[in-house]
Amino acid sequence: MHDILLAVQQAGELKDGLSSIGAGIAYGAAAIGPGIGIGIVVGNAITAMARQPEMSGPIRTTMFLGIAFTEALALFGFVLFFLAKG
Amino acid sequence: MLLAAFQFPHIDELFRWEGLFFGDTAYEINKTSLLVLISSVMILLIFVGGSRRMRLIPTKLQSILEMTFEFIDHGITRDVVGKDAGRFTPFLGSLFLFILFLNFWEIVPFIQFPPTARFAIPLYLAIQTYLIYWYLGFRHNGYRYLTGHLFPAGVPKALYILVTPIELVQIVIVRPFSLAVRLLANMMAGHILLTALALLTTYALENAPIIAIGPFLLNVGVTGFEVLVGFLQAYIFTLLTAVYIADSIHPDH
Numbered sequence: 001m002h003d004i005l006l007a008v009q010q011a012g013e014l015k016d017g018l019s020s021i022g023a024g025i026a027y028g029a030a031a032i033g034p035g036i037g038i039g040i041v042v043g044n045a046i047t048a049m050a051r052q053p054e055m056s057g058p059i060r061t062t063m064f065l066g067i068a069f070t071e072a073l074a075l076f077g078f079v080l081f082f083l084a085k086g
Numbered sequence: 087m088l089l090a091a092f093q094f095p096h097i098d099e100l101f102r103w104e105g106l107f108f109g110d111t112a113y114e115i116n117k118t119s120l121l122v123l124i125s126s127v128m129i130l131l132i133f134v135g136g137s138r139r140m141r142l143i144p145t146k147l148q149s150i151l152e153m154t155f156e157f158i159d160h161g162i163t164r165d166v167v168g169k170d171a172g173r174f175t176p177f178l179g180s181l182f183l184f185i186l187f188l189n190f191w192e193i194v195p196f197i198q199f200p201p202t203a204r205f206a207i208p209l210y211l212a213i214q215t216y217l218i219y220w221y222l223g224f225r226h227n228g229y230r231y232l233t234g235h236l237f238p239a240g241v242p243k244a245l246y247i248l249v250t251p252i253e254l255v256q257i258v259i260v261r262p263f264s265l266a267v268r269l270l271a272n273m274m275a276g277h278i279l280l281t282a283l284a285l286l287t288t289y290a291l292e293n294a295p296i297i298a299i300g301p302f303l304l305n306v307g308v309t310g311f312e313v314l315v316g317f318l319q320a321y322i323f324t325l326l327t328a329v330y331i332a333d334s335i336h337p338d339h
Contacts, residue, residue, distance in 0.1 A: 068322045072264040075271035
């Protein structure tokens with residue numbers, strides 16, 4: 001009886017530990033794509049602003065829009081991290 | 087190695103607050119709702135008070151208010167929605183200021199909690215935006231608002247199998263959800279980061295005071311960064327609302 005209880009308890013701990021590891025990996029993986037994406041968005045916006053400084057205003061607005069859409073994916077990963085960690 | 091024993095509190099302890107007034111009723115007021123009420127009153131007082139007795143040569147407060155108005159009216163409404171869209175400035179302006187004030191509670195000493203880090207508030211704001219752009223879309227374009235989105239012109243007929251479901255999910259679920267989650271996750275991440283650094287500082291002070299300088303300086307830097315994040319998130323929320331409204335009014339561009 002005692003052995004079974006111990007096994008159940010260990011299984012629970014194992015599950016908790018594994019779900020924490022899974023959550024960590026999920027968030028890390030979710031941050032890769034948006035990281036690259038935001039880099040591309042901002043880099044190209046800077047290139048455009050350097051070429052045409054007089055268009056800086058609209059380019060900056062569009063850049064923030066691009067960042068916002070790209071960033072959303074990383075943030076979904078962040079929320080998923082808390083959901084998965086439980 | 088001393089710091090390895092540091093235990094971070096459970097996430098609920100950072101975001102759940104006990105009721106302050108009217109406990110256990112539907113009108114219970116806790117820190118979050120109290121901050122929301124205070125911010126609304128503050129915005130009202132500053133703007134109603136500041137716009138009384140307006141002068142040609144503005145006082146300091148009046149010129150700050152005028153700059154805020156210019157920023158929203160020119161930078162957001164007229165640039166994004168359209169030249170003749172001045173009627174949306176009051177809505178977009180209140181949205182921007184409301185989110186801005188709520189976000190800035192994160193860095194006010196002794197309060198240090200952004201109410202936007204609770205899902206109810208971003209979700210409410212996102213649903214409000216959602217209802218407004220659906221209403222405007224149907225009012226200005228009728229059923230063509232929906233068909234224009236679901237069956238975009240210039241796409242080969244066969245691709246509609248792929249495009250239509252994606253667009254449907256996009257305008258029905260992804261738009262409001264990502265709008266709410268973006269604000270929530272940014273403020274939540276900032277709050278967790280600041281709390282972690284503050285706890286680390288106090289823990290290090292008790293056990294190894296020399297190490298405490300690291301998290302402390304980092305905390306100061308991150309607090310400055312959070313000013314930027316709070317402003318940027320308010321701006322992005324308002325900007326996206328403006329983009330969605332513009333998309334509802336003239337869906338072709």
